[in-house]
Amino acid sequence: MTLKEKLAQKVPAARERYRALSKQYGDKVIDKVTVAQVAGGMRSIKSLLTDISYLDPNEGIRFRGYTIPETLEKLPRRAGAEIPLVGGFYHLLFTGDVPTLAEAEAVEADWRGRWTVPQYVYDVIEGAGPKDTHPMTLFTLGVLAMQRESIFARRYAEKTMKREDYWEAMYEDSMTMVARLPAIAAYVYRRKYHGDTPNAPDPNLDWGSNFAHMMKNPNPEYRELMKLYFILHSDHESGNASAHTAHLVASTLSDVFYAWAGGLCALAGPLHGLANQECLDWVMKVMKHFNGVPTKDQIEKFAWDTLNSGNVIPGYGHAVLRKTDPRYTCQREFALKHCPDDPIFKTVSVVFEAVPPVLQAAGKAKNPWPNVDAHSGQLQYHYGVKEWDFYTVLFGIGRALGISANVTWDRAVGQPIERPKSITTDMLENLAKAAQ
Numbered sequence: 236m237t238l239k240e241k242l243a244q245k246v247p248a249a250r251e252r253y254r255a256l257s258k259q260y261g262d263k264v265i266d267k268v269t270v271a272q273v274a275g276g277m278r279s280i281k282s283l284l285t286d287i288s289y290l291d292p293n294e295g296i297r298f299r300g301y302t303i304p305e306t307l308e309k310l311p312r313r314a315g316a317e318i319p320l321v322g323g324f325y326h327l328l329f330t331g332d333v334p335t336l337a338e339a340e341a342v343e344a345d346w347r348g349r350w351t352v353p354q355y356v357y358d359v360i361e362g363a364g365p366k367d368t369h370p371m372t373l374f375t376l377g378v379l380a381m382q383r384e385s386i387f388a389r390r391y392a393e394k395t396m397k398r399e400d401y402w403e404a405m406y407e408d409s410m411t412m413v414a415r416l417p418a419i420a421a422y423v424y425r426r427k428y429h430g431d432t433p434n435a436p437d438p439n440l441d442w443g444s445n446f447a448h449m450m451k452n453p454n455p456e457y458r459e460l461m462k463l464y465f466i467l468h469s470d471h472e473s474g475n476a477s478a479h480t481a482h483l484v485a486s487t488l489s490d491v492f493y494a495w496a497g498g499l500c501a502l503a504g505p506l507h508g509l510a511n512q513e514c515l516d517w518v519m520k521v522m523k524h525f526n527g528v529p530t531k532d533q534i535e536k537f538a539w540d541t542l543n544s545g546n547v548i549p550g551y552g553h554a555v556l557r558k559t560d561p562r563y564t565c566q567r568e569f570a571l572k573h574c575p576d577d578p579i580f581k582t583v584s585v586v587f588e589a590v591p592p593v594l595q596a597a598g599k600a601k602n603p604w605p606n607v608d609a610h611s612g613q614l615q616y617h618y619g620v621k622e623w624d625f626y627t628v629l630f631g632i633g634r635a636l637g638i639s640a641n642v643t644w645d646r647a648v649g650q651p652i653e654r655p656k657s658i659t660t661d662m663l664e665n666l667a668k669a670a671q
């Protein structure tokens with residue numbers, strides 16, 4: 236059974252369950268909203284619904300109920316591979332079922348049939364302006380350009396699609412978009428930093444490994460790293476800025492290309508996905524300043540200087556997490572296995588010892604521990620991808636897996652257009668006073 240057929244089997248029951256929520260429990264109260272939450276970025280208000288992943292503040296992410304170690308252990312991999320196939324992981328995100336190797340390979344084969352990027356997409360990137368244009372701008376333009384091919388947008392405009400069938404068109408667009416993202420990213424990279432074009436994809440390689448191949452990175456360890464990277468960055472429940480943006484855009488019945496172009500713009504912010512570029516930048520500044528791997532004391536001082544100059548320490552803190560991000564731990568384990576003597580890894584490790592006590596002593600950050608971005612740059616740099624303003628593009632490939640599964644399911648169950656309510660400052664003050 237194909238992934239799409241499996242989904243078709245699961246959708247009717249999930250849709251019924253979703254409809255029953257409002258019918259049976261529509262007026263039940265499940266959360267309250269404080270003034271601090273309204274004034275403070277809606278932090279933690281329970282108001283989004285997804286079954287793809289859940290983020291526990293202390294435990295970290297679970298994909299379809301599985302922790303990161305469980306996910307990596309259960310998913311199928313090719314003979315001799317360290318990391319499972321991303322195609323199998325996508326199957327898990329969509330269905331909640333751990334696929335067989337054949338099912339994972341079927342997703343990979345489907346991607347293979349779609350991964351050729353039409354020339355007009357590259358033409359849009361070529362026409363994007365001066366050479367210093369940020370790679371996230373180029374990547375987002377590539378995603379947005381593909382919107383002209385959206386099956387969802389075309390069928391909707393033709394008025395030939397029933398509401399119950401929206402998810403099928405979203406699914407088709409998602410498969411096409413995800414299939415092509417590695418090639419577009421590799422194109423952006425080779426064009427911007429090397430003035431050439433990427434390798435053509437190799438049909439014998441899986442989707443994740445192919446990215447490494449198209450980047451012209453021959454190290455087999457980098458292929459494994461990239462599969463891991465894309466899995467780790469795929470989804471972090473629905474409230475983070477990029478996932479939420481994509482969900483919101485798609486809720487207007489925009490297609491997945493519009494939705495992910497919007498999400499990428501949110502990912503490009505320094506408090507979100509751009510933190511991975513900022514983080515390596517910070518680590519390299521530390522190393523330059525101390526002429527090599529610094530001591531814990533030296534990093535402590537540097538961290539205080541960063542805070543006292545009014546800046547955040549990138550890669551540390553999180554809006555939901557209250558412990559070390561398991562995505563950080565997983566990358567650390569990869570580094571300990573493959574590059575324990577790398578001086579940047581050594582520095583990242585000393586930062587891990589030095590920064591949390593500084594943030595605790597500073598007393599502002601609710602979570603002093605590292606997040607995913609505190610490690611990812613070190614691994615990229617180690618394997619030769621040294622241009623750190625490219626790193627958020629990598630995040631953008633991985634996160635597309637989660638958001639596309641989410642927006643497809645949004646349409647499958649019939650989630651409506653999103654429309655929270657705003658009030659004026661006067662109204663909020665009056666409500667607050669009345670509540671005293």
Ligand code: CMX
Nearest residue numbers: 506507508510547548549550551552553554599600601602
């Ligand atoms: N360095 C310095 N100060 C920090 C901090 C850090 N790493 N993390 C939080 N703080 C500060 C906040 O800026 C805030 O200060 P103000 O009260 O002066 O505004 C205060 O601590 C409280 O913030 P918080 O409730 O702990 O964290 P938020 O939910 O507001 O913000 C985040 C979360 C991630 C934006 C923040 O921790 C941060 O800026 N971290 C550095 C950037 C980063 O690593 N971002 C990547 C996050 C991962 C992802 O992309 O999802």
